[in-house]
Amino acid sequence: MQQKQFGTVEEEIKESKNIADVLEETSKAVVGISKLQEKGNSIFLQDGGTKLGLGTGIIVSENGYIVTNEHVSGSKYSNCYVTLENGKEYLANVVWEDQDLDLSIIKINANNLPYVIFGDSDKIRIGEKVYAIGNPIGFEFRRTVTGGIISAVDRTIKIEENDKVSYMEDLIQTDATINPGNSGGPLINPQGEVIGINSVKIESAEAIGFAIPINIIKPIISSYTKSRQLRRG
Numbered sequence: 001m002q003q004k005q006f007g008t009v010e011e012e013i014k015e016s017k018n019i020a021d022v023l024e025e026t027s028k029a030v031v032g033i034s035k036l037q038e039k040g041n042s043i044f045l046q047d048g049g050t051k052l053g054l055g056t057g058i059i060v061s062e063n064g065y066i067v068t069n070e071h072v073s074g075s076k077y078s079n080c081y082v083t084l085e086n087g088k089e090y091l092a093n094v095v096w097e098d099q100d101l102d103l104s105i106i107k108i109n110a111n112n113l114p115y116v117i118f119g120d121s122d123k124i125r126i127g128e129k130v131y132a133i134g135n136p137i138g139f140e141f142r143r144t145v146t147g148g149i150i151s152a153v154d155r156t157i158k159i160e161e162n163d164k165v166s167y168m169e170d171l172i173q174t175d176a177t178i179n180p181g182n183s184g185g186p187l188i189n190p191q192g193e194v195i196g197i198n199s200v201k202i203e204s205a206e207a208i209g210f211a212i213p214i215n216i217i218k219p220i221i222s223s224y225t226k227s228r229q230l231r232r233g
Contacts (some may be wrong), residue, residue, distance in 0.1 A: 058194060
């Protein structure tokens with residue numbers, strides 16, 4: 001008679017609880033970003049993310065530095081509005097941005113904030129579990145969590161916008177659902193480490209989204225938070 005194996009269900013429950021704890025902790029450092037202070041009823045807008053400039057960001061230092069997409073925050077020296085997990089809203093200044101990378105760093109006047117932990121995006125492998133956190137559609141569904149796997153790495157995609165053609169390279173491809181309002185939010189591993197910044201999705205296909213590897217901006221964050229000045233390479 002084949003002996004029954006015990007513990008499998010218990011192990012799955014334990015793993016599920018651990019991941020839930022990790023996601024709950026990481027979500028504390030995820031913020032909502034809007035170009036307009038009055039957000040309105042974005043759920044009723046078919047393109048609420050575009051009209052209201054809705055997006056997501058991650059706190060990367062306890063004194064208020066936040067990373068997001070450049071297309072979410074706007075250009076350098078411009079302003080946007082940040083909403084924390086506790087509902088507090090701050091006016092933020094864009095202190096650094098790179099349109100080609102679609103990344104920016106914004107700053108709010110706050111201290112003792114929870115912040116994310118960075119992983120090593122050079123060590124990720126196809127098939128590994130990942131989770132995306134963001135604000136799809138609008139703030140009604142803030143901090144929505146979706147899960148999936150790393151579908152591919154080192155992807156290059158072509159962007160055609162306003163009669164301009166550009167390319168985004170070295171991207172992480174994932175099947176974790178990424179909607180327009182997720183832009184700027186974290187792609188994290190089961191350990192709660194941020195390995196990418198969610199950026200774009202293929203509108204004509206299901207479950208094909210892309211994130212910018214976190215290693216691209218890690219040295220920029222470190223340089224800026226230490227010296228408050230950056231030199232472009």
